[in-house]
Amino acid sequence: xxxxxxxxxxxxxxxxxxxxxxxxxxxxxxxxxxxxxxxxxxxxxxxxxxxxxxxxxxxxxxxxxxxxxxxxxxxxxxxxxxxxxxxxxxxxxxxxxxxxxxxxxxxxxxxxxxxxxxxxxxxxxxxxxxxxxxxxxxxxxxxxxxxxxxxxxxxxxxxxxxxxxxxxxxxxxxxxxxxxxxxxxxxxxxxxxxxxxxxxxxxxxxxxxxxxxxxxxxxxxxxxxxx
Ligand SMILES: O=C(CO)[C@@H](O)[C@H](O)COP(=O)(O)O
Numbered sequence: 282x283x284x285x286x287x288x289x290x291x292x293x294x295x296x297x298x299x300x301x302x303x304x305x306x307x308x309x310x311x312x313x314x315x316x317x318x319x320x321x322x323x324x325x326x327x328x329x330x331x332x333x334x335x336x337x338x339x340x341x342x343x344x345x346x347x348x349x350x351x352x353x354x355x356x357x358x359x360x361x362x363x364x365x366x367x368x369x370x371x372x373x374x375x376x377x378x379x380x381x382x383x384x385x386x387x388x389x390x391x392x393x394x395x396x397x398x399x400x401x402x403x404x405x406x407x408x409x410x411x412x413x414x415x416x417x418x419x420x421x422x423x424x425x426x427x428x429x430x431x432x433x434x435x436x437x438x439x440x441x442x443x444x445x446x447x448x449x450x451x452x453x454x455x456x457x458x459x460x461x462x463x464x465x466x467x468x469x470x471x472x473x474x475x476x477x478x479x480x481x482x483x484x485x486x487x488x489x490x491x492x493x494x495x496x497x498x499x500x501x502x503x504x505x506x507x508x
Contacts, residue, residue, distance in 0.1 A: 283465060283495035284308035285488045286342050288453070288475035289333075290324065290422040297329070298336035304478060307488045309342035309364065311453070311473045313422075314357070316347035319371050320420035327353075327360045334361025344392065344453065344473075346419045347371065351378050358385040366390035366413050366451075370397060379408040390451070394419060395427055399437045406446055411471065412437060416464070417454030422475040426455025431467045438468025461491055465498035 290313040292300035301310055312330060317323040334341055340363035347353055350367035351374055357365045365382050369391050372378050379389040390411035393399060395418060406412065414434055417424040434452060441448050452464045453473035461472055472495055474487075481487035 283492050283499065284449070284471045285478075285491050285495070286311040286451075286471060286473045287478040287484065287488060288313055288422060288473050289479075291475035291479035294325075297333060300479070301333060301337035301339060303484045304488055305337065305339055306485050307339055307478075308471075310337060310339045311475075312341050312343045312362070314343060314345045314347055315420065318348045319368065320346045322346075322420045327356050330357055330362060331360040340364070342366070342390075342473075344413065345371075354378055355381055355385055358382055358387040362387055364388040364390055364411065366392050366411065368392045368394065368419075369402060370394055375402075375405060376408050379405070383410070390449075392419075392453075393433075395430060399433060399440065403440055403444075406440060406444055406448055409448055411449040411451055412441075413451040413453055414469070415454055416452050416456065416460075419454075424455055426457070426460040428463070431463060434464060434467035434469050441468075456491075458491065458494060461495050462498035465495040466502040470495075470499070 286309040287304040288311040315322045315324040342364045343357045343362040344366045350371040354367045382389040388410035392413035416430045449471045451471035452469040456472050456474045457477035478484045478487045
C-alpha cells in the first residue's frame, strides 16, 4: 500500500504538535530540516525533532537538507527519528553513514536532487531502506512538480527490481491530487505532500484520498504491465 507522508514545512510552525496530530493516520510525518547552506532556507533542527517525536505517535521521516550530513544525521536518530534521509550531494561517506543510521536503529535513506542521476549509486542501493527522488529543487514547499523526473523514478524502480530489493521509493515536491498518479505509475510508493495536505480543509482526509489515488494508479499500472 502507498505511504503518504505529510510535510510539516507547510504546517503552522507555531502549532507543530497540533499540526502533527491533525494528520494522525498518515504513515510518517515528513520533517524538513534546512540549514540555509545546502538549500537557501532555514527551518528547524535536533531539539524540535526531539520535541515532535514526543508530541506524536506518527513516526518521523527526517529529510536533512543540510551540509555535513555525516556529522549531523546520527543526531537525528538519537532525537527520535524513525527514518533519516541524507542528501548524497552532502555526504562525504554515504555507505558509512547509511550503516551508522541503521546501526543506531533507524531506517537509512538517501536523497537525490533533480540534477543528480541514480546510475552512479546503483551499488549503494542495498545499503538503504529508502531512496528519495526530489521532484522539485529542495528548499521550499508549494513548487510545481517537475515532470522530467518521471523517467528517473521509472529507472530507479527498475534498478530496485533488478536487484530484488525491498527498498522504498519516495518522491517529494509538488505531489498532489493532480500529480500523484503519474508518480505511482512510474514506480514510487512513498509520497511526501506538503501543501496538498496542510492546504486542505481536512488534512487527514487529504491523506486518505491521496493514498487511494496512488494505490489505484499502482494497481492499474501493474494490470497494464501484465497485459
Ligand atoms: O523538501 C521539500 C522542499 O524542499 C518538500 O518536502 C516540500 O516541503 C513539499 O512541499 P509541497 O511541494 O508538497 O508543497
